[in-house]
Amino acid sequence: MTRFQQMVTILVTTAAAACGGGEKKAERGGLSPRKMTDGLYAVMAADRAVYTKQVVNRLTGEKVIKATEHFEDDKSLPLPAQMFRMGSEQVQQQNLGFTYALLSPWPINKQNAPVTALEKKGLAQVTETGEVFTGEETLGGKKYFTAIYPDKATVEACVSCHNDNADSPRDDFKLGDVMGGVVIRVSL
């Protein structure tokens, strides 16, 4: 390839990449990945908080119904974490360019432990500092922006249920502790 052809190739490739990047930004409505995950987290956290307080806490407090893990068999309410995960699985099926999961360094179900290097690093940092952690990672050949939001024990039920569970690696959680993190991934 001559030098002129090399320069043309570089220019064309750069122009194409710029157009493609612009398209992606336009598709997200000009949102940066961080702003997108902040918005998503705000909705997720609000929905779960409302479910926890207005449905689970209220009805269990009034002894109307219990919230248990095997809610179909027990004819009870799903746990807030289950409500969160069921939503996550539903979103997963729609291929919208993002996924989310509730993970912890001390999970009851070991499949919810951090797996990727970024998850391990991020969850360790989030549980120690209580601050949001962000980074980029490549999984299965695809690049992702990953944000991990601290998941705090906001009500006594979070703490008591985890402390009493036979499969929980810890039984000393306290109200306000960071028990894990909400991991949101946006494909880049």
Add this chain to the structure above:
Amino acid sequence: MSRARLVLFLAVTATLGVYLGLPFFQGRGGAKRRHLPGVSSDGHYQLELSCESCHTPFGGVEQKACVGCHGGELEAGKDSHAESKLADPRNADRLDALDARSCTTCHAEHERERTTRGGVSAPGDLCGVCHGGIAEERPSHAGLEPTSCATSGCHNFHDNRGLYESFLAQHLGEPALLPSAPPPPAPPAKAAPAEHDDCRGCHEKQAEGFGQGRHGMRHAAGLGLMRAGEARLPMRAEAAERTLDCSTCHDGHGTDLRKAATDACLGCHDDEHSRAFPATSHAAGGLTCASCHMPGGEHNQSANLRPTSKMGRDVCQSCHGLGLVLDARADEALFRKNFDGPPAVHVRSLEMVEERLKTTQKRKKEQR
């Protein structure tokens, strides 16, 4: 190329093209048999001449082909390994090793020689790809064979509703025969006679279930009625030409439900399990084939056999403690005797749960 050779080449090509391609334009039928790459599985052999039931032209077998038939059952069973649980990008490395999102990864068709009775063609130790460290979490599992996860009667890849730990814990210490066991059912009454064509009009649910089970799946796929003689299970020779539709069991000129519940079954089925039934204590107690295989009038008689823990939970546990049910399901010899007698096999699931609960309670007590 000389003219003669060219003519010969074109003639051979045209002949081969017609021989291989014509079956695809003839609709569903026997000529497609020449395209079968191998022996079909027990679950799908009735549909093997309906290639389009699974295959998309130039697209292979798409996931929706499997989900189209089996999706409802998986959802009802609260699929433990639903695609939505696995597709998160965080599982990319594990999916590279075993793409459990796709049915055909574990359920390859046309490879009967390596397909188990449960329709699984993947290696028996596949669970280890994601759950290889289980012995650390469950010391009771240390030393267990890696291929025994699903064959031991303890776990199922898809449906664990009758197997999960809390469920087992709720049924600890139950006797073989529950004191709350319901009395034997009263003999079913005769129903009003009905014509065959009338059936679906009023019995939509039963007709749908029939089409999902092995009695009716061939008819549901547009391949005509199944004949008893075409079944892979042993059938009575005199029943070989009998075709399966509503009137086969329900008697087109009357509807004797007693006949439908047992006699119709034994009129065709000729395996050890079926032949043993009339002399069993279950039969003496008033139970029928339908009591276990079509509970509540479910006409998909395969529904509670995939896995058999479904029958255990929905049927056997109506009368029997879970301990007996687990042992009986694992006893192949007892199965052949149609469960007439105590099991000679023991599954330690309940003991393992009990030991773990005691260990955990002790640990938590010491920590406080």
